[in-house]
Amino acid sequence: MGKSTMSSTRGTRSRVASGGETDVQLPTDTVFQTLGNRRRRYTLHYLRTQDRPVPIRELSEQLSAWELGKERNTVLPKERKRLYTALHQTHLPKMDRLGIVEYDRNGGVVSLTDHIDQFDVYLDVVPRNDLPWSQFYLALGTVLTTLVTVAALGIAPFTALGGFGYALAVAGLFTLVAAYHALRDRRLLLGSTDVPPDALGPQTDDSSYPATEN
Numbered sequence: 001m002g003k004s005t006m007s008s009t010r011g012t013r014s015r016v017a018s019g020g021e022t023d024v025q026l027p028t029d030t031v032f033q034t035l036g037n038r039r040r041r042y043t044l045h046y047l048r049t050q051d052r053p054v055p056i057r058e059l060s061e062q063l064s065a066w067e068l069g070k071e072r073n074t075v076l077p078k079e080r081k082r083l084y085t086a087l088h089q090t091h092l093p094k095m096d097r098l099g100i101v102e103y104d105r106n107g108g109v110v111s112l113t114d115h116i117d118q119f120d121v122y123l124d125v126v127p128r129n130d131l132p133w134s135q136f137y138l139a140l141g142t143v144l145t146t147l148v149t150v151a152a153l154g155i156a157p158f159t160a161l162g163g164f165g166y167a168l169a170v171a172g173l174f175t176l177v178a179a180y181h182a183l184r185d186r187r188l189l190l191g192s193t194d195v196p197p198d199a200l201g202p203q204t205d206d207s208s209y210p211a212t213e214n
Contacts, residue, residue, distance in 0.1 A: 026118050030098050035119070039083075039091050042066055044112075044119055047101070053111040056092065060084035133181060140177065144170050 034040050042063045047054055060083035065072040068079065092110055096103040100119075103110045148166050151158040161169070 026115055031118060034100060047112045053109040056087055056108050056110060060087055
């Protein structure tokens, strides 16, 4: 990479970090690569809730609490140190290079850049014994279509409601379900709650990976 290219990159990142406007957009694969790692998601989530430069010690302690499913004040020093090392050596430098965060190694603090606006995404957490919303709507539509078809064929007792009644019932039911879905999605917006939507207790994925995980 030439000197002019490096200077241009620094200039763009400086404008972003200082709150200036920039037309530079992150590649889609960069966004997915970042969100595909639990610790990087947790980092973005916590930084968004704080809206200030955060010391890496504080960040590592909070992420340890979320990963282990425990209160922050009960995190052991060795647990926090493990996260601190992973953040310092791997995750924060990588996110800094991508322009997602500004990581001050000397000061030991990290802050968001304006690129965070590209991470307004929902994390659709589906419990083990639950159905994804797409399958739920498909099942609901199938059941309602079957009921209306049976009523149209004149099969009792499904004819008691009448055509207008069925139309009103179907519209009302879908409206209620969609309203619940919309409210639920608001709670799954990255950085919209105190706790990440996928922090469901002790984790076994990248919380057990070595500090050099990419």
